Amino acid sequence: MTRILDLLDAGRCFSFEFFPPKTEEAEAQLQQTLVELAPLRPSFVSITYGAGGTTRERTHDLVVGILRSTQMTPMAHLCCAGHTKDELRSILARYRDEGVANILALRGDPPAELHLPPGDLAHAAELVQLAREIGSFSIGVAAHPEGHPASPDLASDRKHLAAKLAVADFAVTQFFFRLEDYLRLVDDLAALGCDRPVIPGIMPVTNLSQVTRFAALSGAEFPADLATRLEAVAENPAEVRRIGVEVASQLCRDLLEAGAPGLHFYTLNRSTATREIFATLGREAVANWPSGPARSR
Numbered sequence: 001m002t003r004i005l006d007l008l009d010a011g012r013c014f015s016f017e018f019f020p021p022k023t024e025e026a027e028a029q030l031q032q033t034l035v036e037l038a039p040l041r042p043s044f045v046s047i048t049y050g051a052g053g054t055t056r057e058r059t060h061d062l063v064v065g066i067l068r069s070t071q072m073t074p075m076a077h078l079c080c081a082g083h084t085k086d087e088l089r090s091i092l093a094r095y096r097d098e099g100v101a102n103i104l105a106l107r108g109d110p111p112a113e114l115h116l117p118p119g120d121l122a123h124a125a126e127l128v129q130l131a132r133e134i135g136s137f138s139i140g141v142a143a144h145p146e147g148h149p150a151s152p153d154l155a156s157d158r159k160h161l162a163a164k165l166a167v168a169d170f171a172v173t174q175f176f177f178r179l180e181d182y183l184r185l186v187d188d189l190a191a192l193g194c195d196r197p198v199i200p201g202i203m204p205v206t207n208l209s210q211v212t213r214f215a216a217l218s219g220a221e222f223p224a225d226l227a228t229r230l231e232a233v234a235e236n237p238a239e240v241r242r243i244g245v246e247v248a249s250q251l252c253r254d255l256l257e258a259g260a261p262g263l264h265f266y267t268l269n270r271s272t273a274t275r276e277i278f279a280t281l282g283r284e285a286v287a288n289w290p291s292g293p294a295r296s297r
C-alpha cells in the first residue's frame with residue numbers, strides 16, 4: 001500500500017485530479033486520459049466526491065478500479081456534509097478493507113436543491129479524526145490560498161486550517177494564479193506553528209469562460225493582466241490554450257523553485273494541458289520525484 005505521507009517524506013509529489021464520469025462517453029474520455037497520463041508516472045491520482053453523496057458509488061468504483069487495474073496510487077475524496085457519522089464510517093471502512101490508503105477529507109457544499117440535513121460533522125477536521133479511528137489512512141485536507149470564500153476573514157480561515165492540519169498529514173490547495181498567494185499561505189501557517197506539506201493546486205487555463213466561472217466559485221482571483229491577454233485571443237482556442245499552458249508552466253517552475261512539496265493538477269479529465277506543462281517543465285523535474293509504480297510498489 002502506498003501512502004502519500006511516505007511519498008512526501010521521500011521528496012516531491014506530483015498528482016492529477018479526476019472526477020467520476022456520468023455518461024459512457026465521459027467514461028471513455030477518462031479512460032483515454034488515464035492511459036495518456038500514466039506514462040508521466042504520477043505520485044498519486046485523486047478522485048472527487050459529489051458533496052451529499054451524489055457520486056458515492058461512482059467515486060468508490062473509480063478509486064478501487066484504479067487501485068486494482070492500474071499502477072497508479074489513488075486518493076479518494078470524501079465530503080462529510082449531508083452524511084451521518086455511520087454513513088461516513090461505512091464508506092471509510094469499505095475503503096480500508098479494499099486497501100485504499102489515502103483519503104482527502106473535505107466538508108463539501110451539497111447542492112441546495114438536494115435539501116439535505118447538514119450531516120453529523122460540521123467541519124473537515126472532524127472527518128479527519130473519524131477517518132483516523134477507522135484505518136491507518138494517509139489523510140489530506142483542502143487549503144484555500146486566498147481564504148475560503150465563506151470565511152469571515154483570512155486570519156480565522158488560517159487558524160482553522162492550521163488546526164485541521166494538526167490532525168491531517170498534508171494539504172492540497174484550491175487552484176490559484178499568483179505565486180505570492182501560495183507563499184503567503186505557507187508563511188501564515190508557519191507563523192501558526194504548522195509545517196505540514198501543502199501541495200499547490202494548478203488549473204491550466206484552456207477555456208476562458210470555464211476558468212473564470214470556477215474562479216468565481218472558489219474565491220480565486222483571476223489576474224486582470226491574464227484576463228486581458230486571454231480576452232484578446234478569445235476567438236482563437238488554440239492560442240488561449242498556448243497562453244494558458246505557458247502561464248501555468250511558469251507558475252509551476254516558480255513554485256518548485258520556491259520549495260513547494262509537489263504539484264497537483266486539476267485535469268478536468270483531459271490530458272493535453274497537463275502533458276504540455278510536463279513537457280515544458282522538462283523530464284528531469286519529473287524523473288527525480290518519488291513517483292510512479294517502479295519506486296512506490
Ligand SMILES: Cc1cc2nc3c(=O)[nH]c(=O)nc-3n(C[C@H](O)[C@H](O)[C@H](O)COP(=O)(O)OP(=O)(O)OC[C@H]3O[C@@H](n4cnc5c(N)ncnc54)[C@H](O)[C@@H]3O)c2cc1C
Pocket residue numbers: 047048049050051077078079104105106107108109122123124125141142143144148149150151152156157158160161164172173174175201
Ligand atoms: C483540493 C481540493 C479538493 C476538493 N475536492 C472536493 C470534492 O471532491 N468534492 C466537493 O464537493 N468539494 C471539493 N472541494 C471543495 C470543498 O469541499 C469546499 O471548498 C468546501 O466549501 C470547504 O471544504 P473544506 O474541506 O475546506 O471545509 P472546512 O475545513 O470544514 O472549512 C470550511 C469553512 O469552515 C471554516 N471552519 C473550519 N473549521 C472551523 C471551526 N472549527 N469553526 C468555525 N469555522 C470553521 C473554514 O475556515 C472554512 O471557511 C475541494 C477543495 C479543494 C481545495
